[in-house]
Amino acid sequence: MPSALGFPVMFSTDSCLMKDSAPNRACGLQRLETFVPNAGRDYARNRNSDHGPERRDNVSVLSPWIRYRIITESEVLVRVLEAHSATAAEKFIQEVLWRTYWKGWLDQRPAVWHQYVVECDQARETVQSSPDLERRLEAAVGGRTGIEGFDDWAQELTRTGYLHNHARMWFASIWIFTLKLPWVLGADFFLRHLLDGDPASNTLSWRWVAGLQTPGKTYLARPDNIEKFTDGRFRPKGLATRAEALKGAPLPSPAPLPPAVDEPSADLTDQLLLIHPEDLHPESLISTCGRPSLMLLLEPEAFLPHWPWGDKAKRFVSGACDDLAGRMEQGGHGPVQRLESIDAESIAAAVTKAGREQLFTPVAAVGPVADALKQLEKDLDREGIQLVSIRRDWDQAAWPLATRGFFPFRKHIPKLLARAGLG
Numbered sequence: 001m002p003s004a005l006g007f008p009v010m011f012s013t014d015s016c017l018m019k020d021s022a023p024n025r026a027c028g029l030q031r032l033e034t035f036v037p038n039a040g041r042d043y044a045r046n047r048n049s050d051h052g053p054e055r056r057d058n059v060s061v062l063s064p065w066i067r068y069r070i071i072t073e074s075e076v077l078v079r080v081l082e083a084h085s086a087t088a089a090e091k092f093i094q095e096v097l098w099r100t101y102w103k104g105w106l107d108q109r110p111a112v113w114h115q116y117v118v119e120c121d122q123a124r125e126t127v128q129s130s131p132d133l134e135r136r137l138e139a140a141v142g143g144r145t146g147i148e149g150f151d152d153w154a155q156e157l158t159r160t161g162y163l164h165n166h167a168r169m170w171f172a173s174i175w176i177f178t179l180k181l182p183w184v185l186g187a188d189f190f191l192r193h194l195l196d197g198d199p200a201s202n203t204l205s206w207r208w209v210a211g212l213q214t215p216g217k218t219y220l221a222r223p224d225n226i227e228k229f230t231d232g233r234f235r236p237k238g239l240a241t242r243a244e245a246l247k248g249a250p251l252p253s254p255a256p257l258p259p260a261v262d263e264p265s266a267d268l269t270d271q272l273l274l275i276h277p278e279d280l281h282p283e284s285l286i287s288t289c290g291r292p293s294l295m296l297l298l299e300p301e302a303f304l305p306h307w308p309w310g311d312k313a314k315r316f317v318s319g320a321c322d323d324l325a326g327r328m329e330q331g332g333h334g335p336v337q338r339l340e341s342i343d344a345e346s347i348a349a350a351v352t353k354a355g356r357e358q359l360f361t362p363v364a365a366v367g368p369v370a371d372a373l374k375q376l377e378k379d380l381d382r383e384g385i386q387l388v389s390i391r392r393d394w395d396q397a398a399w400p401l402a403t404r405g406f407f408p409f410r411k412h413i414p415k416l417l418a419r420a421g422l423g
């Protein structure tokens with residue numbers, strides 16, 4: 001299937017990541033167990049090295065499962081803190097909290113995501129009228145620029161759906177400062193191929209590299225740093241030696257989070273629960289809020305054509321939905337009705353048939369799923385049904401603290417862990 005840029009989306013199972021990447025909870029938990037012994041001081045020492053796709057034992061590669069909340073941040077940290085002290089695991093804890101921080105930051109500034117979407121559409125139009133830009137873009141996403149490392153990462157990403165964090169930083173920096181390509185199209189290329197493609201982590205990390213997120217501060221990829229952290233596999237020539245921050249609109253001030261019921265005070269008993277790809281672990285909601293009489297599961301198809309992720313992520317999420325439906329059945333959590341479209345009328349009919357006037361759903365962080373739910377909320381309202389969002393306790397505690405940079409946010413981590421019972 002062609003991507004938005006017109007290039008084929010490839011998929012294979014030949015990398016270390018893909019071999020044991022079954023899109024189910026059991027596989028995520030197994031990966032967590034395998035990684036836990038390495039999550040302490042070893043992680044802090046070794047995490048920056050990209051040893052290549054065949055050797056990923058210095059990082060967890062848990063991001064696809066964490067991204068869709070197939071496994072939750074708190075359960076990852078519970079296991080890590082059973083095996084290591086908070087001091088030894090400090091670095092790993094901070095990385096997991098980076099994800100939480102980006103989510104909270106963007107949820108308080110949704111305009112940054114919507115502006116990115118607009119700029120992306122504009123950049124695609126510009127490409128169509130500029131053969132030179134189109135040629136350079138094709139070379140970059142096809143891994144044919146002649147830049148060592150960069151070309152390998154482009155191919156690794158399209159083949160496996162994963163890149164090491166350092167490779168993501170080098171790639172974005174070379175894309176922006178050496179190849180001088182529009183940053184939004186680089187972020188789009190990532191979103192269409194990453195298994196863990198995420199509106200907050202991806203957009204804000206690209207903005208951070210470009211100097212748009214922390215004004216004036218950019219990330220410059222250097223050949224010696226790349227050589228050191230790729231075990232000498234790559235030492236690219238001809239990289240930009242300066243990284244001047246891109247110009248952009250001033251950062252918007254944080255706005256209050258949209259209204260939602262806090263997880264501990266929500267009562268789902270005999271209610272209807274709408275599940276979506278931003279939060280695929282209903283068991284933890286049910287254990288705090290009660291057992292619903294029916295779960296409606298929105299599959300990735302329901303978000304087409306606005307699903308901005310590629311085929312690999314779509315297949316991963318579809319598999320995760322199959323797994324979820326099976327788990328709910330086997331665990332006696334209640335019946336699941338799978339939905340391949342967001343049809344307000346039939347959803348309203350299901351709610352009415354159950355004798356209810358409300359439909360509950362976990363909050364979807366800013367992005368296409370949240371946009372689709374916002375529209376559904378309006379449509380259901382016309383049918384006399386109220387869509388009630390439940391904000392996870394983890395998000396409720398952390399997101400409002402993401403008002404400035406990560407460093408002020410980081411100070412709150414001990415308090416956040418204590419609130420989650422991990423202190």
Ligand SMILES: Cc1cc2nc3c(=O)[nH]c(=O)nc-3n(C[C@H](O)[C@H](O)[C@H](O)COP(=O)(O)OP(=O)(O)OC[C@H]3O[C@@H](n4cnc5c(N)ncnc54)[C@H](O)[C@@H]3O)c2cc1C
Nearest residue numbers: 059060061062063095096099165168196197198201202205
């Ligand atoms: C340009 C760029 C784009 C990125 N796009 C995404 C994206 O779309 N989705 C995504 O999940 N992450 C993204 N990241 C963050 C990070 O690269 C990945 O989360 C990480 O590489 C995933 O690998 P891992 O699971 O082995 O991480 P580990 O090092 O094992 O970390 C454990 C977990 O912490 C979280 N995490 C770690 N580092 C970061 C980080 N810098 N920012 C946010 N969360 C982090 C992830 O959930 C990860 O699974 C991006 C980073 C950059 C520089």
